[in-house]
Amino acid sequence: MGFLSFAFNAATVVLLMFGVLVLGVVLLRIFGALERRMDSRAAGRFFKFTGYFTLATCVVVLVGGFVLYVTRAPDKAELERGMAKLFTYPSNRIRIDLNNVSAAQRHELVRALQPLLASTSREFYQRVTTRRGGYDVEATLPSYYRLTADRLEIATGESFGNGRTIPVLFPQVLAHAANAATVPALPAAIDAQIVAGDQAPVPLSLVSKTAELMVLTRQTLRGTQPLPAPCLMAIQAQVPTDHFEWLFGADRNGLGKDVRLQVNAVPGVLPAGTYELRQLTLLGSERKRVLWERAAAQGHVSVQLGLAPVGLRESPGCEARLLKQLDRAWTVTALRNVSPALASAVKQVDIEQRPARFSPWYAGFGWVAAQP
Numbered sequence: 001m002g003f004l005s006f007a008f009n010a011a012t013v014v015l016l017m018f019g020v021l022v023l024g025v026v027l028l029r030i031f032g033a034l035e036r037r038m039d040s041r042a043a044g045r046f047f048k049f050t051g052y053f054t055l056a057t058c059v060v061v062l063v064g065g066f067v068l069y070v071t072r073a074p075d076k077a078e079l080e081r082g083m084a085k086l087f088t089y090p091s092n093r094i095r096i097d098l099n100n101v102s103a104a105q106r107h108e109l110v111r112a113l114q115p116l117l118a119s120t121s122r123e124f125y126q127r128v129t130t131r132r133g134g135y136d137v138e139a140t141l142p143s144y145y146r147l148t149a150d151r152l153e154i155a156t157g158e159s160f161g162n163g164r165t166i167p168v169l170f171p172q173v174l175a176h177a178a179n180a181a182t183v184p185a186l187p188a189a190i191d192a193q194i195v196a197g198d199q200a201p202v203p204l205s206l207v208s209k210t211a212e213l214m215v216l217t218r219q220t221l222r223g224t225q226p227l228p229a230p231c232l233m234a235i236q237a238q239v240p241t242d243h244f245e246w247l248f249g250a251d252r253n254g255l256g257k258d259v260r261l262q263v264n265a266v267p268g269v270l271p272a273g274t275y276e277l278r279q280l281t282l283l284g285s286e287r288k289r290v291l292w293e294r295a296a297a298q299g300h301v302s303v304q305l306g307l308a309p310v311g312l313r314e315s316p317g318c319e320a321r322l323l324k325q326l327d328r329a330w331t332v333t334a335l336r337n338v339s340p341a342l343a344s345a346v347k348q349v350d351i352e353q354r355p356a357r358f359s360p361w362y363a364g365f366g367w368v369a370a371q372p
Contacts, residue, residue: 023058076126076127076128076137077124077125077126077137077138077139078124078137078139080124080126080139081124081139081140081141084122084124084141084359085141085359085360085361086359086361087359088357088358088359088362089122089141089157089357089358089359090159090355090356090357090358091155091156091157091159091355091356091357091358092120092155092156092159092160092351092352092353092354092355092356093153093154093155093352093356093358094153094154094155094156094174094349094350094351094352095151095152095153095154095349095350095351096151096152096153096154096174096346096347096348096349096350097150097151097346097347097348097349097350098149098150098151098152098345098346098347099181099344099345099346099347101344101345105341105344105345106147106149106152106345107147108339108340108341108345109152109341109342109345109346110145110147110152111341112339112341112342113145113152113154113342114370114371116173117142117143117145117154117156117370118142118143118370118371120143120156120157120158121140121141121142121143121156121157121158121370122140122141122157122158123138123139123140123141124138124139124140124141125137125138126138140157141157141158142157142369142370142371143155143156143157143158143369143370144157144358144360144363144367144368144369144370145367145368145370146364146366146367146368147366147368148366155358155360155363155367159355160353160355171349171351172320172323172324173323174346174349174351175349176323176328176331176332176335177335177342177343177346177349178346178347178348178349179346179347179348180332180335180336180342180343180344180346181343181344183328183329183332184268184269184329185269185333185336186208186266186269186270186329186333187208187266187269188207188208188209189205189206189207189208189238190205190206190208190263190264190266190270191203191204191205191206191263191264192204192205192206192237192261192262192263192264193261193262194259194260194261194277195259195260195261195262196255196256196258196259196260197256197258199246201262202239202243202246202247203239203240204237204238204239204240204303205237205238205239205300206235206236206237206263206305207235207236207237207238208235208333209337210234210235210236210304210337211233211234211235211330211333211334211337212233212234212235212334212337212338213233213234213322213323213326213330213331213334231308231312231314231318231319231321231322232278232279232306232307232308232322233275233306233307233308233322233326233330233334234304234305234306234307235304235305235307236283236302236303236304236305237302237303237304237305238300238301238302238303239300239301239303240299240300240301241295241296241299241300241301243301244291244292244295244301247280247282247301247303248282248288248291250280251280251281251282251303255277255278255279255280259276259277260274260275260276260277260310261274261275261276261277261305261307262274263275266329269329270327270329270330271327273327274310275307275308275309275310276307276308276309276310276311276312277305277306277307278306278307278308279304279305279306280303280304280305280306281303281304282301282302282303283302283303283304284302308322309322309325309326312325
């Protein structure tokens with residue numbers, strides 16, 4: 001990259017000098033021709049003065065432009081980014097067909113996808129060496145998008161094939177977003193029970209509006225609330241106060257093994273299912289007396305549960321398996337909780353897995369850089 005930077009800088013300076021000199025000579029010849037055609041000596045002196053003044057101005061512009069270029073020349077990372085735009089770079093194209101939604105909903109969709117777009121940008125890092133040492137410079141080649149009434153087009157700054165984790169999840173997330181509006185909404189409360197060994201089942205009511213998936217929040221859409229573990233669905237629940245002591249012990253000492261949550265079916269919306277209960281946290285306070293007083297006043301204990309499909313192992317790639325193994329009613333509900341725009345606007349998704357050459361300078365009008 002050092003030789004390329006030198007060659008680019010040298011060519012720029014040479015072209016600058018040549019262009020300014022050619023402009024000065026051309027203007028001088030034009031003024032000379034006009035001078036010869038004029039009969040008046042005063043007019044001739046005027047054109048001669050104008051010609052030399054123009055040549056002097058060109059020389060001043062040449063020197064000033066050279067000094068300005070030397071002092072304000074792009075660093076190596078900026079130069080590499082500029083060269084990528086000039087000669088095109090590999091990019092994955094994503095086309096999202098939209099439902100018949102308002103302009104405000106379309107822009108809300110773009111806003112919801114900004115963090116994901118930023119995650120697919122490309123970073124350029126270069127080391128600059130000087131006589132007194134060296135320093136690092138960097139530049140970002142962002143993803144670009146183009147929004148119309150019925151389509152959102154995305155061109156990623158970094159292609160999918162470079163070992164990035166989020167681009168791998170990108171297709172799954174958008175696939176769950178597609179036609180999410182056709183999935184019926186879950187009721188506000190869903191009956192379930194905790195089953196732990198020989199202990200009597202603990203009944204509870206799941207609060208569907210609190211369901212969150214890490215793959216749709218922390219990694220992809222950057223939800224505001226942190227989830228308890230990487231590959232879990234987090235959801236809050238309300239448990240009768242009769243089970244307060246067991247809940248408090250599970251919160252302080254852990255759940256142990258083979259604790260399951262059995263969820264009752266919601267006809268026409270959600271089938272019955274069994275999930276591994278891997279985490280349980282009491283909400284509201286760190287002190288037992290305060291928790292008990294609040295639970296006695298409200299008639300229930302508020303808890304947050306961390307659920308996983310039975311047999312899901314927390315290993316690389318488990319986020320995609322979590323999306324695949326959960327019932328779509330849960331994933332779409334979590335999607336609606338995080339971004340209603342994604343759940344209502346997306347109609348169909350077409351992702352080109354093989355990267356193609358792209359440059360926002362040549363791809364037509366309307367392309368906008370994603371915000372960092």
